[in-house]
Amino acid sequence: MTYPHSDVNSPIGHNLNRLKKRKKGVSLSIKSKNFTLIGPVKLIQNDKLAFILRLPIFDSNMNFSGFIIAISDINSFANNLNFKSLFYKVEGFNPDGEILTIFDNRPNKSGDIVNVFNVGVPNGQLVFSRSKIDDNSFKLNIIRGFLYLIVGAFLFYIYKREHKLILKNRLIIDSNNMLKQVSFTDELTKVANRRYMNEKIEIIFSADIPLTHSLAFLDIDHFKKVNDTYGHDAGDEVLKIFADICINNIRSTDVFARWGGEEFILFMDDTNKDQAEEVCLRILTAIEQHPFLFGDHTIRITTSIGLTEFSPPNDQIEAVLKHIDKALYCSKKNGRNCITIL
Numbered sequence: 001m002t003y004p005h006s007d008v009n010s011p012i013g014h015n016l017n018r019l020k021k022r023k024k025g026v027s028l029s030i031k032s033k034n035f036t037l038i039g040p041v042k043l044i045q046n047d048k049l050a051f052i053l054r055l056p057i058f059d060s061n062m063n064f065s066g067f068i069i070a071i072s073d074i075n076s077f078a079n080n081l082n083f084k085s086l087f088y089k090v091e092g093f094n095p096d097g098e099i100l101t102i103f104d105n106r107p108n109k110s111g112d113i114v115n116v117f118n119v120g121v122p123n124g125q126l127v128f129s130r131s132k133i134d135d136n137s138f139k140l141n142i143i144r145g146f147l148y149l150i151v152g153a154f155l156f157y158i159y160k161r162e163h164k165l166i167l168k169n170r171l172i173i174d175s176n177n178m179l180k181q182v183s184f185t186d187e188l189t190k191v192a193n194r195r196y197m198n199e200k201i202e203i204i205f206s207a208d209i210p211l212t213h214s215l216a217f218l219d220i221d222h223f224k225k226v227n228d229t230y231g232h233d234a235g236d237e238v239l240k241i242f243a244d245i246c247i248n249n250i251r252s253t254d255v256f257a258r259w260g261g262e263e264f265i266l267f268m269d270d271t272n273k274d275q276a277e278e279v280c281l282r283i284l285t286a287i288e289q290h291p292f293l294f295g296d297h298t299i300r301i302t303t304s305i306g307l308t309e310f311s312p313p314n315d316q317i318e319a320v321l322k323h324i325d326k327a328l329y330c331s332k333k334n335g336r337n338c339i340t341i342l
């Protein structure tokens with residue numbers, strides 16, 4: 001994306017991490033979480049000299065997610081420094097390890113430098129040097145102040161522009177995260193939904209890591225009776241508490257999702273069927289013992305569970321889902337409130 005938008009601007013899309021020459025500046029920026037002023041450098045786009053300001057951006061977990069990049073117009077910047085009676089050179093030292101000339105109007109380019117002073121910029125430095133000897137120090141101090149002012153104004157301008165872009169970018173990232181969160185969350189129980197579980201299962205089955213995982217299919221027993229006896233709102237409340245109890249009995253690496261209606265699926269990462277049975281038994285007992293309160297009523301429920309273990313890539317998704325469905329059916333057939341392992 002380029003900003004401001006224009007027909008002649010387009011991103012060149014190179015990967016900064018892959019450019020060896022840029023690696024130092026890139027990692028400095030990410031490490032310091034501060035912007036880095038690079039330059040002057042020749043632009044890949046048009047061979048013109050420019051200052052490049054890179055601002056690292058991070059997501060809400062502070063993971064690096066890319067750079068916002070501002071590019072200056074050095075020609076107009078340099079022309080603003082053009083004092084007719086003074087001959088001087090401005091060089092930039094940047095974290096990529098390069099020193100390049102920004103501006104040089106000295107008639108004798110190889111002549112002796114008589115004054116040098118530095119201006120620090122984020123993660124870098126600018127060097128100003130003068131070669132004419134007959135200027136008085138008062139004039140030099142004015143120039144020095146003027147140059148500081150220009151660099152300051154330049155940085156301020158870029159900072160303001162970057163700040164606007166950061167806010168815009170944060171807004172986009174936040175709303176993307178929110179949309180993602182919403183599209184993967186079950187509205188009633190606030191646990192993951194079927195879409196999320198399907199994606200998770202697909203990722204697990206496509207991973208080429210020889211681990212054994214377990215998948216459990218949980219179904220609340222006689223749930224229709226809850227709705228019929230206490231009403232749909234009571235049923236909703238039971239579903240919410242049921243999901244909370246399950247979440248509280250699993251590890252953070254496991255995934256618990258509402259599959260639909262009163263059916264839930266539990267994925268247990270790196271867990272064989274014996275370990276998974278313990279988890280399921282814990283859930284089964286917690287549900288059985290929990291008094292589900294709704295108004296003046298205490299509702300007692302139980303759950304049936306079908307369980308299986310699998311090891312991608314040997315096992316196929318469809319077969320595993322069929323297995324837990326069959327196992328759940330056996331639990332229902334065997335009187336409910338029990339676990340069947342297939």
Ligand SMILES: Nc1nc2c(ncn2[C@@H]2O[C@H](COP(=O)(O)OP(=O)(O)OP(=O)(O)O)[C@@H](O)[C@H]2O)c(=O)[nH]1
Pocket residue numbers: 188219220221222223224225227231232233234235236239260261262332336
């Ligand atoms: N309150 C509420 N009920 C739901 C929701 N989704 C599905 N149901 C109800 O869940 C009930 C499921 O009933 P059944 O499939 O017959 O299963 P069951 O009564 O639990 O019987 P078994 O599974 O055989 O033990 C139906 O009455 C659905 O209307 C929901 O979001 N909220």
